[in-house]
C-alpha cells in the first residue's frame with residue numbers, strides 16, 4: 001500500500017464522538033521521549049492540526065527537528081528556549097540564568113495557550129526543568145489546569161513529577177535496556193539529535 005492523503009486512499013477515517021484534549025507524559029531513562037513527541041507532531045500535521053513545540057533547557061545544541069519541522073507541510077512552530085545543559089561542564093550560564101530562561105518559556109506557553117494558538121502543544125524536557133527547580137510544581141500544575149478543553153498537551157523528560165503523572169491521561173515510561181552511548185559510540189545525527 002502506498003502512502004497518500006486520507007481522501008486519496010479510501011480508508012476509514014475515525015472521528016471521535018467527543019473531541020477532548022489529552023495530557024500525555026513521556027518519561028523514563030531510555031531514548032525515545034522527545035522523538036515520541038515529534039512523532040505525535042507528525043501525526044497531528046496529517047490531521048491539519050496546529051502544533052507547537054516548546055523545548056526547555058537544550059537550546060544551545062543543534063537538533064535535526066529544528067529544520068526538520070520546516071520541511072513538513074504543516075502548521076508546526078518550534079521554539080527552542082533553553083541555554084544548554086544545566087550544571088554540566090562547559091556551560092557558562094548560572095542557575096539563575098537557566099531559571100529565567102525556563103520562566104520566560106513558561107510565560108510564552110501560557111500566552112500561546114490563552115490565545116488557543118495550537119491543537120497540540122509539546123513541552124519538551126519540561127519534566128527535567130521542573131526536577132531541576134527551573135520551574136515550580138505549582139506553576140506546572142496551574143498551567144495544566146488552565147489548558148483549553150480541546151488542547152492536547154505532551155510533557156517529556158526524565159523524572160516526571162508524580163503530581164503531574166496523576167493528572168495526566170496517558171503516561172509512558174521509556175526504559176533503557178541498552179544505549180549506544182554506553183559502548184562509547186558518539187551521538188549520531190538523525191538518531192540522537
Ligand code: ATP
Pocket residue numbers: 029030031032033034035036158174176179181182187191192193
Ligand atoms: P530522543 O531525543 O532521542 O528521543 P530522549 O528525549 O528520550 O531522546 P533525552 O534525555 O532528552 O532523551 O536525551 C537526549 C539525547 O540523549 C539523545 O541524543 C539520546 O540518544 C540521548 N540519550 C537518551 N537516553 C540516554 C541514555 N540512557 N544514556 C545516554 N544517552 C541517552
Ligand code: MG
Pocket residue numbers: 033034035125156157
Ligand atoms: Mg528529550
